[in-house]
Amino acid sequence: MKSPLIIIACLCAIAFAVLPAEALTMKTLTINLEDDGDAQVDLRYDLSLPEQGAVMFQITDLRGTLERDLQQNLNRPVSVRSAGMDSANITIAGLASVSTREGATVMTMPGFSLANAESVMKQYWYAPLTSPDFSPEVTAITFPDGYTEYYYNQIHFPTITRTL
Numbered sequence: 001m002k003s004p005l006i007i008i009a010c011l012c013a014i015a016f017a018v019l020p021a022e023a024l025t026m027k028t029l030t031i032n033l034e035d036d037g038d039a040q041v042d043l044r045y046d047l048s049l050p051e052q053g054a055v056m057f058q059i060t061d062l063r064g065t066l067e068r069d070l071q072q073n074l075n076r077p078v079s080v081r082s083a084g085m086d087s088a089n090i091t092i093a094g095l096a097s098v099s100t101r102e103g104a105t106v107m108t109m110p111g112f113s114l115a116n117a118e119s120v121m122k123q124y125w126y127a128p129l130t131s132p133d134f135s136p137e138v139t140a141i142t143f144p145d146g147y148t149e150y151y152y153n154q155i156h157f158p159t160i161t162r163t164l
Helices: 002-018 049-056 062-074 116-121
Strands: 025-033 039-046 078-083 087-092 097-101 104-109 138-142 148-152 160-163
Touching: 025 104, 062 078, 062 087
Parallel strands: 025 138
Antiparallel strands: 025 039, 039 087, 078 087, 097 104, 104 160, 138 148
């Protein structure tokens, strides 16, 4: 009776070892810019099985890892308010620059790329088990006046300048 269970367990282990799992598949990225240029960021994603286990058993401090990696890559203060199995809420200080031109407030959201996230992901223990997708299905960047730019399945984003 134990032989079939051992064979099934071995086959499952081999299947998990051979087939790469999707890691951190980005679903949506929402950036809400505030009047002072700070950004409230909402990420929605799917985690692979190894990542879910690491988060569930607290092998990986997802919140701390996100905060540290974002601060290092953005070179600005970042606060991860929450990070869980399918979403993260983040505040990024001074993400957009704010200036005054001819009496009007002008906000510039710098261009950015999520391509570097893949190289950051490769430093973690579960990297060989994953095949990440960092191009969100939908990215929405909303300015304080309510204007929103949408991007679909993109990993690189252009600079956006808006007069408020």
